[in-house]
Amino acid sequence: MLAGAGAAGAGVVAGFFARPGTNPGDPAGGVVGDSGVTVPFYGPHQAGIATAAQDRLAFGSLNVVVGATRADLRDLLRAWTTAAASMAAGKLVGEDTRPYAPPVDTGEAIGSPVSQLTITLGYGPSLFDHRFGLADRKPSALGQLPALPNEDLDPGYTGGDLCIQACADDPLVAFHAVRNLARIGMGVVEHNWMELGFGRTSTTTTSQATPRNLLGFKDGTRNIKAEEKALMDDWVWVGGETDQPWLRGGSYLIARKIRIFVENWDRDYLKDQQNVIGRAKVSGAPLTGGGEFTAPDFAASGSDDQPAIPANAHIRLASFEHNGGTRILRRGYSFTDGIDPQTGTLLGGLFFIAFMKSPAQFIRLQQSLAADALNEYIQHTGSAVFACPPGLHSGQRWGDTLFT
């Protein structure tokens, strides 16, 4: 977990996106409160992984454009570091002192509290092809995911050379981060796809209440928590096992756009919904009783001699008990792209994000979910995997350990 930015997730520095020359404490800039809290950008791990999950997400998948060179990419990562560190501190990406130059910062976050903004960078498998001389830096664990159950992937929401995950409690602040980094990158990178997430669906620290996803169920009850240091080291942070030293202290990010057919789900009767998930809808308690945080008893039988938590219940198939102990750190968000123009039904669901020591963890879990009762109501429509480098110390820049 982040040194100095761990469970509580944040430093105590009040931050606002102030226009240069203005006083952030100025009443005109807003009222200083919790939302002005910054999360340290620098540390042993990148912020935005163990950080207490913020409420909002902006996620950009970007591709390097044809013709851009290794030097272009290296320079961009340096420029991004400066800009990201600035924004995470509640500062704009530059000062606008020249009336006849386009504003350096796009401006929509001016006056907004920094809202615990974190910006997390990841490298996709395709970045390590022949284009930038990085083939020998490719971690052996970083590859395209195999075909997985219940997916029908839209090429428009798949892959990417780079990703930027921006999380904040204010949607405009998260969006501002991705927009400005993409703008800085113009000529070197272009957006492959982008997604906005509203409403976190996971808890990443013990201090947070468990939120609900669009199924109406609590999500992330059994997630790894940042305080569980041994679990974080065992399942989330890349360690000495990697063949690429630059990645140690980093983590693999897997993003899956999971459409939920909410209309169908909403027609399912309550008892069946609970059987599909394996938990009581309101309390979040497992069907074997107790409270939300009571461990599910997967061996227990119900009155009909069938398992109390059905064999195809989501929490059973996704559990570490069912998967040789395999765990991941989930950090997803609900999303919607509006209404499906073909059907008039909701185009939305879960923008699943998880961090792990190796993509093999997700692959195992997802293969287990082939029999998931929930599959009737969901479909994976987008997918990407990225290797997120470790955190930076002050003065260090993204890519420094990659372009050596």
Added chain:
Amino acid sequence: MRTHGNSTRYSAIPAAQPTRGPRQARRRFAPPVIVLAAVTGLALASAGCSSAHGSSGSQAGQESGSGKTTAVAIDLTPRGCAPRPASVPAGEVDFTITNKNAGAVSEAELRTSDLSKILAEQENLTPGLSGGFSLDIQPGSYKINCPGAAQQHWTFTVTGKQVGPSWQSSTQLAAAVRSYSAYVNQNTAGLVARTQAFCRAIDAGNMSQAEVLYPKARIYYERIEPVAEIWGSLDTDIDGRWENPVTVASQFIGFHRIEQLIWDDNTLTGTPKLCSGLVANERQLLTLVRSAQYNPLEMASGATDLINEAATSKITGEEERYSNTDFPVFQANVDGAMEVVSLLRPYLTHKDPALLTQISKRAAAVMALLAKYKASPGYDDTGYVEYSTVLHPQRRQLSAAVNALAESLSGLSVQVST
């Protein structure tokens, strides 16, 4: 084209405008302000860079001596719109217009003394609302005009000494502006001549010949379009698309109406009259550009506008949707922008060589992508393939290159104005 419906530039926020803070807040819900043109003495200046409550683009490098802003208040009443004070020193003037109780009056305009040109206006002020505009004004006599009032015209005087633009002291910039003026004149003359050839084919009932000559005329317009946009309604008459911004059948009269008839309706019926009207409008444009004066900032932002235009309406195939002849006009946008860069090169070589290198590199990337679609003689003799054959991934690639070029071109304006 960039129609005037969406060519309005967002108000630039000058870095320092301390005098306006509280006033802007007060006007937050006021109706939109249109500054149609900046005032440079008798020069006809572009509206392309001016903005409500921002310094006018055509005043680049011409901040007048005092740097002070003078406030002028205008109350709209049934009687009229007397400016207070009625005489101000040259420089930036900030007009605040308030409709107290004038039900029949809802706008105030700043016009040249002969009333022929609107320099700035605030419309849609119903009783109780206020609004305004700011601009740099050169010495001279002007009129405040408020249609519907008992006395409609009110004299407004600007005193002091005329301040010449400081860019004129740079021989390189002055030469670039002169050459650009010639380039615009030459292309507008070419536009008239090529459109006449297009009309002759139409008059002769030769549709296939008309199809070939249509894009050959269009490219002249697409090289200089930001200049033509100064005269908004003329731009619409020549180059307006149906929904953008025309939407009234009787006013859909330009190139794209003829394009629709030829390619979509497969007829020449009605096109001879439209074509002669088009030529008449182009001749009017030619007269106007011959007396127009430009400045380096307009050239620079015009170059960005051209590539923005390529990025929005060419990449999508929206502009030439009936004929699919987007490639030659795409190329014309790039050519027009790079002509500006070429003219500014001697100046930029010293001023910002890194920017010049970046622009050149990105322009070369765009040209290399365009070259992939060249064909001989090509679709409708355009030298390119038909645009509808370019598929989604290729369009994305073009789009990334074009946006990168526009982004670097946007760095020109500050270099030619400081």
